[in-house]
Amino acid sequence: MKIFSIFMLLFLIGSSIAVSLMKNLFGAIIVFMVYSLIMAILWQQLNAPDLAITEAAVGAGITTLLFVLTLKKIKGVKR
């Protein structure tokens, strides 16, 4: 399981750098959701399932929904 955790940590660092470098706003929101999902898996690997449930519900669910709604309000989605 240690190799899996190291792989997930590398993926976490890569996605957090990609959020700040991305030009497309909608893509940045989706990559931020992926970051939150990997963080939930890492909490479970660190023996904290309580935090994993909360991160998966709030970080990957509610926050992404509010970001997408705000992007729709300010008309930032390019079609």
Next chain:
Amino acid sequence: MKSTILYEVSKFLIPIIQLFGIYIIFHGHLSPGGGFAGGTIIGAGLILYRIVFGEEKAQEKLKYTKLLNLMCGSLITYGILKGYSFIVGGSNVHLFDIPLGKPGDILSGGLILPLNICVGIVVSVVIYFLFNLFYEGEI
């Protein structure tokens, strides 16, 4: 939003989401989870209902005044229960000891189960209201 696939799938999926949230709240003192995590999952189920079934049906099922009364009532209940626990437990006044029950049962652990239920109701209603504020500017 009009889509037959979304309509049928969410009609099957929303009860399961809400049942999972209720399970997490009720097992908050035995397994991982608790009031906040379960309340967030129930709130996500309510948001899915609001998106798929439209405004009129959601306003009919989830009235504003009813939800606000539920939220304020559970907040007042939380204050009363926790205040009772502070006053009685802190100063060694043995007025009425809450029965503790057998460890491992659902009805055990004293006041943790009712406090978890109150927190779950408040969190789910607040998340539904927050989504409505973002979605159309008013609740």
